[in-house]
Every structure is written in structure tokens, then in C-alpha cells.
Amino acid sequence: MKFFSRIRKDIRVVFERDPAARNVIEVLLCYSGLHAIWLHRIAHMLYRRGWVLIPRIISNFGRFLTGIEIHPGATIGEGLFIDHGTGIVIGETAELGRNVTLYQGVTLGGTGKEKGKRHPTIGNNVVVASGAKVLGSFTVGDHAKIGAGSVVLKSVPPYATVVGIPGRIVVMHGKRVHTACELKEAIQKGIVRPDDRIDEIEDELDVDLDHDMLPDPEEEMRACMMEQIHALEERVEELEQRIEEKESHAESL
Template sequence: MFRKLKSDIQAVFDNDPAARSWFEVIFTYSGLHAIWAHRLAHRFYRRGWFTMARTISQASRFTTGIEIHPGATIGERLFIDHGMGVVIGETCEIGDDVVIYQGVTLGGTGKEKGKRHPTIGNNVVISSGSKVLGSFKVGDYSNIGANSVVLKEIPPNSTVVGIPGRVVKQDGKRIDRLSQQLPDPIIDSMRELQLEIYELREELKKLKSLQEQDCLEKETVARGNKV
């Protein structure tokens, strides 16, 4: 337990250049207080003492502005910077060495039961105002840009931005999504014209076939009359 507390403190020094002393970190960092309160609440939660667990988490929410459900599973060295407005849902799972900035929500998308919150891999950075909603995984070493809304699984080593979130970089290589995602009106028009031409050709074939049949019938009738 004390090893985890010490590693939580070290995570602050590793991620925040403004941290000056252990005394300052221990007594003034609300993100650290919220994590410690959660670790205690989570112990009660696992033992089935749900009311006690929720009481601790609500007290922590009141004092820190960070809401972490006691059922959430949090790995080692999580760092919550500033932290105000952070919400972490009940079935959320967070790996090791994750960094979360203020205003982040790790939530669900409705009233479904069971696993309904995201699983965050190791060494993930989630920037200010981002929303990660749903039961899927964010791969290791991924970065989620500020104010992004992520609604589907993210592969490892990815950078995600936008609403809805899309991968713009993976394994250090930039991904050109414009040609893949944005519609091309000229290409779409050409495809529609090709489809119309094909349909018109089929109609002409049918008409020619009907005309030929009609001509044959007329010829047959004419021959019968002559006889």
C-alpha cells in the first residue's frame, strides 16, 4: 500500500514541472487526494461495503471536484493534473502511467448494464475536456487531443483528435484521412452518371427486344393472311 502511495507521489514529480517538494505535493494536489480517496473507497467496494465506498467517493468529489466511482479500477502512477471536472465511471479500467487533464469524462453512452465504460491502456495521455464514452479500449501509448469525443476503439500508439475522434497519427506516421473519409462530389456524380447510363442501356435492350418481337408477330400475321 505504501509503495503505491509513494509511486503516486513520484508520478506527480514525473509529470508536473511545477511540483517543488513532497510537502507541497502531498498537501496541495487535489488530483493526488482524489486518487488516494479512491484507493480507499475501492477497497470497501470490493468487500461489498458499497454505502461506505460511495460516502468516501462523494466526500472526495466535494473536496477535490473530481468524481471517481469506487468501482473503477485504477492502475499505478495515475496522474490527474488540475483535475476539476474529471469524471470516471464505475466499470472504467485505467492502466499504469496514465495522465488525465481537467474536464475529462470516462463515461458510458446510456443506461446499459455490465461493462459500459472504457478501458484505458498503459501510458495514455487524455487532454483537457476530452470525452471517452462507451465500452471499448484505448490502446497503450495513445494520446487523445483536447475536447475530443472518442466513441470507438483506438489502436495502440495513436493520436486522436476531433468530434467524433479520429486517428490522425499511428506508430509515428501521419494518416491522411481526407481522401478516405470526406466525400468527393465529382467522383460521386460520375458514379451516379455511370449507374444511370447502365440503367438506360438495359431499358434500351428491353425496348429493342420488344420491338423485334412485335415485328416478328406482325410478319407472321401478314404471311398467314396472304396464304
């Protein structure tokens, strides 16, 4: 019963997060992310029992079939949704919480040849957008968003939105954060709590999939610089005009 219950939940997750899903048969036959998750569960079960070769063979078969590589040692919570999925890599010591959403090209990897825990821990209700790389042994907090193409190399607090290379926090709890100073100020004001934690696992419907309108700090910086340059040009023109007026007045005298 538990097996079929999990299968039903996996299918329900697809319908909840992918508007392209039309019917159950389509989801069962055509969603490679779902196939990758099911194959990983088998490989992970054998891996935990001390098997090595057969889980790796299952993992390689899953990669060949779906284009998604999940190491048998990775720990994956319920409600994972892999959209498209081609090029996704999940390392051996990676841990994913409940209701995580991964888009194509995501890497949850390490940064070297260190032993032990070397891959990230992803919290609950996290969205990692297309092409993002999360590299290293650190935690991405609950309800965080990782923007498309970002490279994240250090911990991400809960409810944070990270974009860029290297990844920078630009939103916390829905409040814009532009610099480290502003982040520190947000912590002092209580908008951001350094010890934020989610005590209860929230329902998968709480997953915020909107990741297409994330702030671009570099573009904002360029726009700010252009505004300052424009203001300086106007000021220079004003000063030049005053000088010309004074010179004209002096000549008339």
C-alpha cells in the same frame, strides 16, 4: 511497507510529470489529483468487499474536496497522474492501466443505461488531454493520445493519436494518417499492425506528455481547399487572358 511504497511512487509520479511541483510537502497538501486517487483506493477496497453506501459516501466526499468524481467500482492501475483534475469523471466500470495521465475536464463515461461493462478501458501510458470525452465500452490502446476537447466513441488502437468530434485517428506510430483509406494503406504497409499489443508494461518515464501540437485535420482541409481555390482562380485568369488575346488577334485580322 507496500502502503508506504505506493505513497512514495504516487509522489514520484507527480514530480516526473508536473514541472510545477517543488517539494514533497507541497505535493502532499496541494495536489487534489493525488487526494482523489488515495480516497478512491479506500473506496474501491470497500466496494470490492461488497460494501456500497460507505464507498459512495467516500467518493462523494472526494468529489466535494477535489472536484474529481471517481466511482468506487472503477479499476485504476499504478502511476495514474491527474493534473489539476477539476471536472474529471470516471465511471463505475472504467478500467485504467498503468501510467495513465488525465487532464482537467476529462470524462470516461458511458453512452446510455445499459448494464454490465459500459465504460472504457484505458491502456498503459495513455494521455487524455483537457476536456476530452471517452464514452462507451471499448479499449483505448497503449501509448495512445486523446486530443483536447475530443469526443471518442469507438476503439483506439495502440500508439494512435485521436483528435476532433467525433474522434479521428490522425497519427499512428508517429506517421500521419489523414483518411480511412490512408489508415488501411498504413496497415497494409506494416506501419500499423491491427493486432498491436504491448507484451511488457513499460516504465512510466516512457509516457509522452506532448499533447499541445496535435494535428488539426479540419484546419488542414480548409488550407487544402484554399490552395485549390487559389489554383483555380489562377487557371481562370490564365484562360481569360488567352481568350482576350485570341479576340484581339481576330479583330486585327
